[in-house]
Amino acid sequence: MKKPYKKTFPGVFVYWTRRIGDYLLLWVLARLLGLSLALFLSFPFRKRMSHDNGIAATGKLRIVSQPDFPAHAFFAPGREFPLRIRHGSATFLDDAMNCIRSMAIKLDDTRFESPFDLEMNTGETSLFWSAASFMKFARLRGEKYGVEYRDYNRQYPDGLEASKRAGRRHATSFSNLHYYCKTPFLFEGDDGLKRYAKYRVIPADGTPQSGVEEELCSWDQCNQRVLPFETRGRNFLKYEYEDRIQKNGACYLLQIQLHPASEDEDPEVFNNMVVWDEDVYPWKDLAIMTIDQTLDWEESTLTAFSVNNMPDTLGVLPARSIYDYNSLNYLRAHAEIARKARLLSYKVFGMVPPIPDNKNRNISDWGK
Structure with missing residues (x-):
């Protein structure tokens, strides 16, 4: 009609x-x-x-030899890249606080320029879903001594639930968490068909994810402060990661989830508050990432990532308004x-x- x-x-x-x-x-x-x-x-x-508190490391990434996803020239089977990653904790400068943890990857060992970057956080869904909701999120932060977002969480319970699922106060290592790109990107393969892609990183050896809490109350999520009688130091996650890499290194599995595009696309496909059904759109192994060296504080601080560092066939999807779900990546790109x-x-x-x-x-x- x-x-x-x-x-x-x-x-x-x-x-x-x-x-x-x-x-x-x-x-x-x-x-x-x-x-x-x-x-x-x-x-x-x-x-x-965001994420001032972090540590960078280097290694290599190798595309799997027998991909189970549509062929793409950039993700050629067996292709190897030098790799730089950065793990971080959102907002606060204390590893023992209840923070969202992050992982960013760069397919080159450089401070910024690269052919492909990804930025990911713990939790399958996000705290905000468009440029408009992000501005409300920022305006209603109200942080004071580690307590924040009380007003935002009251107004937007979906954001609060996502925050509960993403926080990792009791994480034991950056290496045993799951990290997600929640807003999808373009994937246009060698067959010329348009698809949408989400990415995640998990431990390559199947180690269970640490720090996941059940039945966390709303106040606990607003109160991100260090717990009373906390014995872990302010930098314990960064020190643990340095020791781990020095002794045994770390190995991650990069996976991709693909959704076919259609002319009458449901906008909810792009909503980072909606998890794609894994039975219909399963996660496929994309690459193995091995880390063998951490970088010092200065080099970690100078390392940055961007959604603009992507091939055209894997880049940011267009946005049309501040209410468009793809407007989040539009903000990041600018x-x-x-x-x-x-x-x-x-x-x-x-x-x-x-x-x-x-x-x-x-x-x-x-x-x-």
């Missing part, structure tokens, strides 16, 4: 005016957000947009100015110091 707006010229004019207006609002928001982060966060405070401002701040003010071991806990900044 044809929509009424197609019947008359005024209807068509109104429709396209709204479409253009929606996109212009997204375009303006993305650039204002990037500029604001650069001027009020990255440059004056020498901070990333935040490059913040990274450049942070690097400039290091030259002007000096490198941020390593995180001290056992003082200034429950904070998200240096020197408090």
Whole structure:
């Protein structure tokens, strides 16, 4: 059935005016957000947009020899890449707090440029699902001494549930967690067919995931503070990872999940709050990643990742408005100015110091 707006010229004019207006609002928001982060966060405070607390490492990635997914020239069977990764903890500078943990991968051993980057967090779903919801998330943070997002969690229970599933207070290692890209990307293989792709990383040896908690109450998730009588140090996860890599290294399995595209696509396919049915869209092994060396604090701090570091056939999907689910990756793709401002701040003010071991806990900044 044809929509009424197609019947008359005024209807068509109104429709396209709204479409253009929606996109212009997204375009303006993305650039204002990037500029604001650069001027009020990255440059004056020498901070990333998130995940300042982290450790980088190097190794190699090898595409599986017998892929069980549609052929793609970039993911040629057996192809090897130098690899740099960075594990991190969201928001706070204390490994013992109830943080979302992250893993970013770069298919090159460089600080930024690469043919392919991925950024992933623990938890299968996200705390926000569009540019509009992200702005509400940021506005309602209300952080004070490790307690945050109470107002946001009251208004958006779906975000709260995702936060509960993503937090890993009692993780024993960065190496035994599951990490997910929740907003899908394009996958256009050698057959020319358009698909959508999600990615995840899991331990290659099947080690059970640590730090998963059941029946976590809402207040526990808002209160991310270090627990009373905590014996683990502020950097315990980073120290554990250094020791692990020095002794035995680490091995991960990168997997891909593919969803065929269609002309009348349900927008919920792109919703990062919706988990694709694994019986219909199973996870396929994509590559083995082996890590054999960690990097020092300065090199870890200078390492950055971007959704722009991807081939055109594997890149960011287009977004049309601030309510579009793909608008999250659109924001990420237009935040490059913040990274450049942070690097400039290091030259002007000096490198941020390593995180001290056992003082200034429950904070998200240096020197408090």
